[in-house]
Structures are given as structure tokens and as C-alpha cells.
Amino acid sequence: MATIPAEATEPAGTREGILRGMLVEFDTPGQLIAAANRVREAGYKRFDAHSPFPIHGIDEAVGIRMTILPWIVMAGGMFGLLNGLFLQWYTNAVDAESLSLIPTFLQGYNYLVSGKPYFSLPANIPVIFELTILLSAIAAVIGMLVLNNLPLFYNPVFNVARFRKVTDDKFFLVVDARDSKFDARATDELLSGLGGTAVEPILEYPSPSALPRPFLTLGVIVTLVALIPPALIWKAWVSKSSKPRIHIIQDMDNQAKFKDQRASVLFADGRSMRPPVPGTVARGDLQHDDHFFRGIVGEAWSTTFPLHKLPVDDALLDRGQQRFGVYCAPCHGLTGDGQGLVNQRAIELGGAWVPPANLHEAQYRERALGHLFNTISNGIRSMPQYGDAIPPADRWAIVAYVRALQRSQFATIDDVPAAERAQMPSAARPAEATEE
Numbered sequence: 067m068a069t070i071p072a073e074a075t076e077p078a079g080t081r082e083g084i085l086r087g088m089l090v091e092f093d094t095p096g097q098l099i100a101a102a103n104r105v106r107e108a109g110y111k112r113f114d115a116h117s118p119f120p121i122h123g124i125d126e127a128v129g130i131r132m133t134i135l136p137w138i139v140m141a142g143g144m145f146g147l148l149n150g151l152f153l154q155w156y157t158n159a160v161d162a163e164s165l166s167l168i169p170t171f172l173q174g175y176n177y178l179v180s181g182k183p184y185f186s187l188p189a190n191i192p193v194i195f196e197l198t199i200l201l202s203a204i205a206a207v208i209g210m211l212v213l214n215n216l217p218l219f220y221n222p223v224f225n226v227a228r229f230r231k232v233t234d235d236k237f238f239l240v241v242d243a244r245d246s247k248f249d250a251r252a253t254d255e256l257l258s259g260l261g262g263t264a265v266e267p268i269l270e271y272p273s274p275s276a277l278p279r280p281f282l283t284l285g286v287i288v289t290l291v292a293l294i295p296p297a298l299i300w301k302a303w304v305s306k307s308s309k310p311r312i313h314i315i316q317d318m319d320n321q322a323k324f325k326d327q328r329a330s331v332l333f334a335d336g337r338s339m340r341p342p343v344p345g346t347v348a349r350g351d352l353q354h355d356d357h358f359f360r361g362i363v364g365e366a367w368s369t370t371f372p373l374h375k376l377p378v379d380d381a382l383l384d385r386g387q388q389r390f391g392v393y394c395a396p397c398h399g400l401t402g403d404g405q406g407l408v409n410q411r412a413i414e415l416g417g418a419w420v421p422p423a424n425l426h427e428a429q430y431r432e433r434a435l436g437h438l439f440n441t442i443s444n445g446i447r448s449m450p451q452y453g454d455a456i457p458p459a460d461r462w463a464i465v466a467y468v469r470a471l472q473r474s475q476f477a478t479i480d481d482v483p484a485a486e487r488a489q490m491p492s493a494a495r496p497a498e499a500t501e502e
């Protein structure tokens with residue numbers, strides 16, 4: 067049934083082209099698979115199947131084995147991982163002074179970030195992760211191209227006219243002439259016996275090795291054009307000019323505006339920033355309530371809460387506890403004993419350090435409420451001020467909570483309402499402790 071063209075059966079070497087392989091054409095994918103199995107069993111290794119669409123099972127038939135690409139990707143990923151780790155360790159954790167032999171621009175630089183260790187894995191993970199992914203991806207793309215011999219712009223099989231049908235409705239098996247078992251006559255016989263519709267040699271017609279003239283001309287032109295940008299950059303580099311540079315894009319460099327802290331000829335005082343008009347107050351900034359805004363009553367620190375502005379209730383204490391946790395606990399600790407994390411870390415690092423006050427000491431318990439309020443607003447001795455970060459109502463909430471904290475450490479049985487004393491565990495009732 068196979069209609070084999072007569073010229074395909076004669077020794078291919080007699081034609082003027084060089085024999086690069088041999089192909090056989092089929093009508094159905096089933097025939098292609100069967101043929102691939104036969105060719106593989108005959109001991110051929112360098113052959114390939116071509117089809118208009120993917121065919122299930124063709125990989126096994128052609129004898130395609132698992133690729134080593136996953137291993138290449140893994141190697142790329144591991145390289146990225148170790149590189150990310152090394153880079154961050156070297157740049158931040160290596161003591162530059164011990165590297166006197168290495169030029170400065172290649173040395174790392176100890177940079178302390180928020181008191182964290184120089185080498186801190188949690189902080190390093192994002193970069194390590196990104197480099198692992200990046201290098202895996204690059205290894206995958208390059209590995210795939212190399213393993214597939216890509217990019218490949220030309221294949222001698224393109225010389226066979228009938229091969230064009232491979233994108234339409236024909237199926238081809240191509241045996242490469244470089245296969246050690248390839249033999250013009252024997253291979254032809256094998257392929258002819260496969261039941262295909264045609265067997266044809268694949269011929270390559272040698273082209274002249276000299277580059278065509280237009281290519282040369284084009285190459286020279288492209289090279290010359292490519293030299294223009296670097297030449298312009300070089301000229302800009304070496305030439306000096308007193309004129310302002312040409313401003314092609316009128317960006318924000320040339321805005322008509324006054325910048326902060328700059329001189330201005332427009333105003334008599336020569337300043338571009340305008341001070342508020344004397345005797346005026348910005349809207350909402352009129353803070354005439356000394357009790358609420360400054361913790362002062364009359365001439366002294368207030369000993370009461372500004373109840374006319376806010377009630378002291380559970381909600382205020384809850385707010386105070388929450389704000390204390392945010393603004394005060396890092397230094398003073400959650401219980402106010404002065405053992406916050408900042409303090410612990412500062413002691414670990416050594417050096418001069420004024421520890422945060424233990425708010426349970428008698429002197430601080432006896433401070434007036436207004437004094438506490440003022441400490442938060444304006445800071446005290448080594449403690450920074452928090453007035454600009456915490457609104458006055460929240461400062462009072464913190465004051466209330468600090469008072470509650472202080473009482474919690476010095477409570478006596480008398481602080482518990484009589485009705486609830488009976489429900490307390492016996493150990494907490496000193497008078498009756500021995501009963502059970």
C-alpha cells in the first residue's frame with residue numbers, strides 16, 4: 067500500500083545533497099507510535115516523531131527518558147539560596163576591620179538595625195527566598211534551551227517538501243544520519259517496511275561558506291550606528307560647559323514654588339515659610355483647658371482626673387491598657403516594673419544606659435496625676451516625650467491605667483469588697499490560710 071517514490075529507494079549518496087537522515091510519512095498517529103516502537107527496537111537512538119498535535123504515549127515509543135532539567139533547576143535554586151545567605155552574612159555580619167587585605171569597596175559593613183543581631187535569619191529570609199526563586203527560574207529557562215539545542219533556526223528536514231504537512235494532517239518519523247546504526251540502504255529498508263505512505267531521504271545542500279555581501283555591509287552599518295550612543299556619552303563626560311544643560315523634559319526641577327527653609331525675596335523677612343499671624347491660633351489648637359491639656363490645676367499638678375472631659379470607667383482603663391502596651395510597655399514592661407524588652411536588650415548590649423523607671427517605686431506611686439500626665443506629654447530626664455504621638459484623652463487613659471497597675475501590686479484584702487472575699491481562694495485570705 068505504501069507508495070514509495072522511486073528515487074527514495076536508490077542510494078541517497080548518489081544525489082548531489084549530503085544525506086542528513088531519512089523520514090517516513092504516516093496517515094494516523096497509531097501508525098506513528100507503532101513505527102516509533104519498531105525503530106527503537108531495531109536499536110536506533112537518534113530519531114524523532116513529528117505530529118500536528120501531541121500524541122499520548124509517543125514519549126515511551128520514541129524512548130524519551132526523564133530529563134535532567136529538575137536537577138539543573140535545583141542546583142540553580144540552591145546556588146541562589148547559598149548566595150543570598152552568603153551575601154547578607156558577608157555584607158552585614160563580617161567585621162570589616164579583620165579584612166584589611168580586601169579593598170574597601172569589597173568589604174562588608176556592620177550595620178546595626180534596631181538592635182537586631184548582625185546576622186539574623188528571619189530578617190534574611192526574604193532575600194534568600196527571592197534569590198532562590200530567581201536563580202531557579204533562570205536555570206529552568208537556560209537549561210531548557212540548552213538541553214533542547216535551542217535556538218535552532220534551521221533543520222535539514224525543512225528541505226523535504228512533504229514535511230510541511232506535519233502542521234496539518236500527516237505524521238512523520240525522522241531518523242538522523244548521525245545515529246550509529248544509520249545506513250542508507252538498511253535504514254531505508256527498515257522504514258519502507260513500516261507501512262508508511264512515503265519514505266524520503268533528507269538532503270542538505272551545502273551553501274557557500276562566505277558571508278553574503280549585503281550581510282557584511284549591514285554589519286558595518288549596524289556597528290557604526292551602535293557606536294553613536296557611547297560616543298555621545300563619552301563626549302558629555304569629557305566636555306565642560308557653563309550653560310545649563312538642555313532640559314528636554316520640563317519636570318519638577320523647574321516648578322515655580324517656594325521650598326521649605328529657603329530664602330524668598332517676596333517677603334520682608336526674607337523667609338519663604340510663613341509664621342502664623344501673631345495673636346491667632348490654628349483651628350482646633352486652642353488648648354485653654356489647663357487641667358485637660360497640661361495636667362495643671364491652679365498653680366500645681368492636678369490630683370484629679372479631668373472628669374468634665376472624660377469619665378474614668380472600664381472603657382477608659384481598657385483604652386489605657388491598650389495604649390500602655392503600645393507606647394510604654396516596650397521600655398517599662400507590661401507590668402510597669404521597668405523590665406521591658408528595650409531595657410533587656412540594652413543591658414545585653416552593655417554600655418551606658420538609664421533604665422526605665424520601675425513605676426511601682428514609692429516615689430512614682432506618690433506622683434500627682436497631673437505630673438504623670440506631664441511625664442507622658444513632655445518626657446522627663448532621659449525619657450522621651452510622647453505628647454505629639456498620643457492625643458490628650460489617650461494620655462489620661464494611660465495615666466488611669468498606670469494608677470491601676472500601681473494599685474495592683476500593693477493591694478490589700480481591704481481593697482476587695484467584703485461580699486467577694488468569700489469567693490477568693492483560701493491562700494489569698496491571709497487570716498484563714500491554715501483552715502484547709
Ligand code: HEC
Pocket residue numbers: 390393394395396397398408420421422423425430433438441442446447448449450452464468
Ligand atoms: C524609650 C523608653 C521609654 C518609654 C517608651 C517610656 N518610658 Fe517612661 N521612662 C523611661 C526612662 C529611661 C525613665 C527614667 C528617666 C530618668 O530617670 O532619667 C522613665 C521614667 C518614667 C516615669 C517616672 C518619672 C518620674 O520621675 O516621675 C514615669 C511615670 C514614666 N516613665 C511613665 C511612662 C509612660 C506612662 C510611658 C508610656 C507613654 C513611658 N514612660 C514610656 C523610658 C521610657
